Amino acid sequence: MISFDKISASYDGVTQAVEDVSFTVEEPAIIGIIGPNGAGKSTFIKAALHLMEGSGSTTVDGQPLEKRKKEVAYVEQKNDIDYSFPITVGECVSLGLYPEKRFYQRITKEDWQKVDNALSLVKMEDYRDHQIGELSGGQFQRILIARTFVQDASLIFLDEPFVGIDATSEQIIMELLNDFKDRGKEIFIVHHDLSKVERYFDELVILNKQLIAQGPIDEVFTKANLQKAFGDAIFVEGGRLND
Ligand SMILES: Nc1ncnc2c1ncn2[C@@H]1O[C@H](COP(=O)(O)OP(=O)(O)OP(=O)(O)O)[C@@H](O)[C@H]1O
Numbered sequence: 001m002i003s004f005d006k007i008s009a010s011y012d013g014v015t016q017a018v019e020d021v022s023f024t025v026e027e028p029a030i031i032g033i034i035g036p037n038g039a040g041k042s043t044f045i046k047a048a049l050h051l052m053e054g055s056g057s058t059t060v061d062g063q064p065l066e067k068r069k070k071e072v073a074y075v076e077q078k079n080d081i082d083y084s085f086p087i088t089v090g091e092c093v094s095l096g097l098y099p100e101k102r103f104y105q106r107i108t109k110e111d112w113q114k115v116d117n118a119l120s121l122v123k124m125e126d127y128r129d130h131q132i133g134e135l136s137g138g139q140f141q142r143i144l145i146a147r148t149f150v151q152d153a154s155l156i157f158l159d160e161p162f163v164g165i166d167a168t169s170e171q172i173i174m175e176l177l178n179d180f181k182d183r184g185k186e187i188f189i190v191h192h193d194l195s196k197v198e199r200y201f202d203e204l205v206i207l208n209k210q211l212i213a214q215g216p217i218d219e220v221f222t223k224a225n226l227q228k229a230f231g232d233a234i235f236v237e238g239g240r241l242n243d
Pocket residue numbers: 011012015017035036037038039040041042043044
């Protein structure tokens with residue numbers, strides 16, 4: 001169970017990006033975080049995970065986040081990642097084993113077994129010794145998911161993981177995330193494609209600076225909530241939504 005209590009954050013003390021967002025997710029689930037551009041989706045995650053300054057608190061099973069940090073994995077937006085870093089696919093995945101481990105520290109035989117196992121889950125076992133810079137966007141995203149697996153994270157936050165990736169990678173990732181859910185994990189995904197909401201997610205968080213709605217898809221993925229978050233423009237092109 002993870003609870004967010006009054007998460008707020010601003011930039012330069014001027015732009016209030018997220019305001020008093022509170023909600024709890026009790027059960028293993030895949031949770032979509034949606035909202036218009038600039039709604040504060042990325043900021044919410046960063047502030048809630050204490051990756052930037054903000055206020056409010058996050059608790060895991062009633063304990064402060066600090067005590068459970070090892071269980072939390074965060075995969076940032078692709079454009080925030082430096083692909084030119086000279087590191088192999090295997091080394092990149094192994095970083096999940098020891099969040100505190102330094103680069104180039106020796107990786108044991110046992111570690112490699114865990115890495116190989118994770119790489120085969122994301123169907124990237126043949127790429128272990130390749131440089132990360134050689135991968136496509138979709139392959140790299142699969143590597144980052146493999147890293148959360150070796151970390152054994154139970155709370156996974158993915159910021160726009162499907163932007164610019166191939167359909168095969170998207171499918172492999174969604175299958176794996178469903179498997180993670182069956183293993184008891186809670187997975188949060190910032191996502192912008194509303195057409196896939198019902199297929200991909202069990203629960204939804206709708207944000208526009210403040211929390212608009214949160215809960216099971218069939219309760220909160222409604223025209224009224226989407227209008228509140230996105231305005232009327234979203235309905236111009238139509239689309240199947242619950243009333
Ligand atoms: N580093 C920054 N400095 C100043 N303002 C920022 C910074 N990052 C984000 N913002 C502003 O904070 C607000 C929320 O941004 P955020 O990136 O969290 O939204 P988002 O919902 O993730 O957007 P998108 O869907 O476009 O990625 C926006 O108004 C944005 O311009």
